Amino acid sequence: xxxxxxxxxxxxxxxxxxxxxxxxxxxxxxxxxxxxxxxxxxxxxxxxxxxxxxxxxxxxxxxxxxxxxxxxxxxxxxxxxxxxxxxxxxxxxxxxxxxxxxxxxxxxxxxxxxxxxxxxxxxxxxxxxxxxxxxxxxxxxxxxxxxxxxxxxxxxxxxxxxxxxxxxxxxxxxxxxxxxxxxxxxxxxxxxxx
Amino acid sequence: xxxxxxxxxxxxxxxxxxxxxxxxxxxxxxxxxxxxxxxxxxxxxxxxxxxxxxxxxxxxxxxxxxxxxxxxxxxxxxxxxxxxxxxxxxxxxxxxxxxxxxxxxxxxxxxxxxxxxxxxxxxxxxxxxxxxxxxxxxxxxxxxxxxxxxxxxxxxxxxxxxxxxxxxxxxxxxxxxxxxxxxxxxxxxxxxxxxxxxxxxxxxxxxxxxxxxxxxxxxxxxxxxxxxxxxxxxxxxxxxxxxxxxxxxxxxxxxxxxxxxxxxxxxxx
Numbered sequence: 001x002x003x004x005x006x007x008x009x010x011x012x013x014x015x016x017x018x019x020x021x022x023x024x025x026x027x028x029x030x031x032x033x034x035x036x037x038x039x040x041x042x043x044x045x046x047x048x049x050x051x052x053x054x055x056x057x058x059x060x061x062x063x064x065x066x067x068x069x070x071x072x073x074x075x076x077x078x079x080x081x082x083x084x085x086x087x088x089x090x091x092x093x094x095x096x097x098x099x100x101x102x103x104x105x106x107x108x109x110x111x112x113x114x115x116x117x118x119x120x121x122x123x124x125x126x127x128x129x130x131x132x133x134x135x136x137x138x139x140x141x142x143x144x145x146x147x148x149x150x151x152x153x154x155x156x157x158x159x160x161x162x163x164x165x166x167x168x169x170x171x172x173x174x175x176x177x178x179x180x181x182x183x184x185x186x187x188x189x190x191x192x193x194x
Numbered sequence: 195x196x197x198x199x200x201x202x203x204x205x206x207x208x209x210x211x212x213x214x215x216x217x218x219x220x221x222x223x224x225x226x227x228x229x230x231x232x233x234x235x236x237x238x239x240x241x242x243x244x245x246x247x248x249x250x251x252x253x254x255x256x257x258x259x260x261x262x263x264x265x266x267x268x269x270x271x272x273x274x275x276x277x278x279x280x281x282x283x284x285x286x287x288x289x290x291x292x293x294x295x296x297x298x299x300x301x302x303x304x305x306x307x308x309x310x311x312x313x314x315x316x317x318x319x320x321x322x323x324x325x326x327x328x329x330x331x332x333x334x335x336x337x338x339x340x341x342x343x344x345x346x347x348x349x350x351x352x353x354x355x356x357x358x359x360x361x362x363x364x365x366x367x368x369x370x371x372x373x374x375x376x377x378x379x380x381x382x383x384x385x386x387x388x389x390x391x392x393x394x395x396x397x398x399x400x401x402x403x404x405x406x407x408x409x410x411x412x413x414x415x416x417x418x419x420x421x422x423x424x425x426x427x428x429x430x431x432x433x434x435x436x437x438x439x440x441x442x443x444x445x446x447x448x449x450x451x452x453x454x455x456x457x458x459x460x461x462x463x
Contacts, residue, residue, distance in 0.1 A: 019263060026254040026262065034252055043252070048262050055266045057414050065410075074414055080431050126245050134246075148211070149246035155213060163411055163435060174207035180242055181235075191241035 003067060011058055018058075022051055025068070028151065029075050035146045036079040038135060046082050050075045065160050072153070072161045076143065083139055126190040133183035141176035148173055198225055199232055206236050210243055394429070394462040395420065398436060402454040411435055412458065421459030429462040 001009075001017070003024065009017035029050050034043035053074050061070055134142055147158045155173075159166045184191065202225045208214050209222045226233040254262075400408050411432070416423045424432055 015267065018266070022259070022262060022266075026259060027252070030252050030254050030258075035249070040252065044258050044261075047254070047258070048265055051262050052265050052269050053414065055269055057416065060413050060415070060417075062413065070414070077414070077428065077431065081428055084430065085427060123245075123248075126241075127249055130242065130245050131249065145246060149243045150249060152247065155211070160410075163407060170208055170213060173211070174204070177207045177239055177242065181239060184242060188238060191238055191245065193237075193241070 007058070007061070007067060010055075018055060021054075025071055026051070029071070032072065032075050032146060032151055033079055035134070035150055036139075036142065037082055042082060042086065046075070046078050049078050053078065066157070069157050069160045072147070072151075072157075073163075076161055080139060080143075122190055126187070129184055129187040129190055130180070133180055136183055137176065137179060140172065141179060144169065144172045145176050145180065199229060202226065202229070202232050203235055206232075206239050209236070210240055394426075396429075396433070396460045396462065398458040398460065399455045400436075400458060402456050405456045405458075408436065408458055412460070415460075418461070421461050423461050423463060426462045429460075432460065 001020070003021070006017045006020045006024075010021060026047065030043055030047045033046040033050070034040060037043050037046060050071070054071060057074075061067065134145065137145070143162065144158060147153045147161065148155075153161070155166050155169045159169045162169070164172075198221075202222050205214060205218060205222050209219065212219075214222065226236050398408070412422045
């Protein structure tokens, strides 16, 4: 069954179809929320809220934009509201060892493409430095970096999600990257290829 | 060469994303091939972007998935009566403003919205699941859950938008009329005023050219007879989005005195 069919069936009350929609997007939404909110507990709560809203307002989806765009828009709103409401500090560093809301420990899935242990260490240090730098950015700048570089969305999709022109997305991404570059200047060596 | 370096460095971000014209792409490519400093800047920016894409990814556990589905199943779908999206205000009453906010307070809205349909374009009534129906069907649906995904025990959702939840709202902190700094010519269309303890009704006057963007922003919210129903905690963000919208030009064109204004009503509860 296609995504469109899942959406249509969900609107008719088919919960199995709705669950398939959840399965299709829950990882992406969780990761987006995690990058925006900085800790897994908040990310899980936000993810839950996103899908509850999706269920409540599915009838509002007109199909004018892609379903994923619309869903990311909901997630974006939920995260921004969370940030304004809770203003929690990032409680997790880029440790590979994480703990979820149920207290279960797990290892983050880190891509291991370095040919040597040194490369792996350098890569992880670079990721740690980047994650720390991201936390110092404004919500607006962090959002475009997350949507573009982490979620891999196009300028057009990002424009629709955050409700601005494509040109604005282009300049925001440029400014956000320049800001990141400034924050990471002292760690520049971590980002050089061997 | 220095002039080219300056131009190229401003284009590096768009270059990484393939968002330059062919001519600009070529210009940047050729320059960074020959300029060691700019090449270094490009490689640094590219590495940052690539590292961001390789940040550790989380996966949703079965427990979280079940918690999500459990909360979804406990969420009643609302009765939705769709009304015409906006009313046009005549050009005679329109002004140069692109947005005005007038905050009014209303006494509690009556319980459930009226389900009567109207015979007007753009109006329809969706098939709804009442909370009672939802409860019965939910029990059946629980039994039909796919194998491998079991529904966890009921856990309270951190955020609930109960339809009849009464919130005590302090008098609105938003002034009765607020104009964006860039729009000195703007004037608001006065909204209705009344007093209430627990709901806010906000009337927005938007330039017609911007109306579609407003519709997109509001599209995820429930529409009732009085307007768009928005949770109170989202009010600040929504109004900030509208202010940002109104502060910008419409496709590079300043708003004129003859701009048509359309009205939107949001109910913050």
